[in-house]
Amino acid sequence: MLSSVGRAAIRRLVSTSSITASRRIAVSWPATYTVRYGRVFVQGFASAGRPKASTTTKATTKTSKTGKSTKSTKATKGTTKASAGKGRKKSTTTTAKKTTKAKSKTSASPKAKGRRIKRKREPLSPEKKLVVQRRELKKTAMFEEPKNLPDTPWTVYIFEQTKNKTVLPENLRNRMKEISELYKNLSASERQRLANAAEQNKLSNAAAYTAWVESHTPEETVAANKARYLLKRKFQYPASPHVVKLIRDHRIPKRPVTPYSLFTRARWASGDFAGRPFGEAAKAIGKEWLKLPDIERHAYDDLGKAARTEYEKEVEAVLHRKPSPRRITSKPPSEE
DNA sequence: CCGGACGATAATTGTTCGGT
DNA sequence: ACCGAACAATTATCGTCCGG
Secondary structure, three states: HHHOOHHHHHHHHHHHHHHOOOOEEEEOOOOOOOOOOOOEEEOOOOOOOOOOOOOOOHHHHHOOOOOHHHHHHHHHHHHHHHHHHOOOOOOOOOOHHHHHHHHHHHHOOOOOHHHHHHHHHOOHHHHHHHHHHHHHHHHHHOOOOOOOOOOHHHHHHHHHHHHOOOOHHHHHHHHHHHHHHHHOOOOOOHHHHHHHHHHHHHHHHHHHHHHHHHOOOHHHHHHHHHHHHHHHHHHHOOOOOEEEEOOOOOOOOOOOOOOHHHHHHHHHHHHOOOOOOOHHHHHHHHHHHHHHHHHHHHHHHHHHHHHHHHHHHHHHHHHHHOOOOOOOOOOOOOOO
């Protein structure tokens, strides 16, 4: 049982040895989605992320800065049309298209016969295959998310103060300091105005995002997230933000809670661990769980089963597929 | 990629199990 | 076979806004 400490240590090792934490994939939800978010980690870099006070901090900070502005700029362009819900079918199947193209080409050159085409498709080196795969993944990844309006008082203020106003790069630093000073000295009513504007923007951001998500099918967003995940893992794409934002589709069923999760929830709710350090409490809860009498444990197992059943129903209804076969519920350690 | 302020969130612990 | 998401509370850190 070196588990806890040992595992954490290993994780830390992995994180430091793996060139910053930049491989983690994470999701960033719009503000209104207070729902729990999902975290997806790249294989082999599990928990490699957010370094605390360790030496990795600086490195991470430096590398992670890259390209955030780039991305936001791109996103800005897409803002307006985003909510309109443009491309309904981002067909995830490209085979049909290909066939069509091939046909038209054949007819274009009368001399070309069936045999010629055969010869053509033979090459396709491994490198090319990768290129093709990458292109397909990019297509299905749905990268054209709507851009957000500034949604905090501070960013709204920056927006107002700098938008469409020429600032030389060498003056940017001073300008920012000025704006900061101005911001600090704002009147209460002025702050309120900014807060209101931010709140308003937050609402329209959420609406735009939802509209965009719903302009695709749940299956499409699931495929898109898979594509994003693969792109990051196999192709390090996009290179700039080390965190990949997955599409948050409220229609996609959440994974069912496990019996242990339910137990954790109940133990925290009991108040027995109020004020105690998170890690310490988690360890204690884990021990409690392993010692839990069968009768009590079965209660959580039953709740877990119900959650699973509910999940199965949702998956079938929303994603039109069967969920993975149910695992044999593991038995408590204290078998008779 | 710079600057400052601040809302959002990943990491932390433990176990179980869905997904690939 | 193995990764990560499910739950909890807290907090350090990240991303965000602008222009050139």
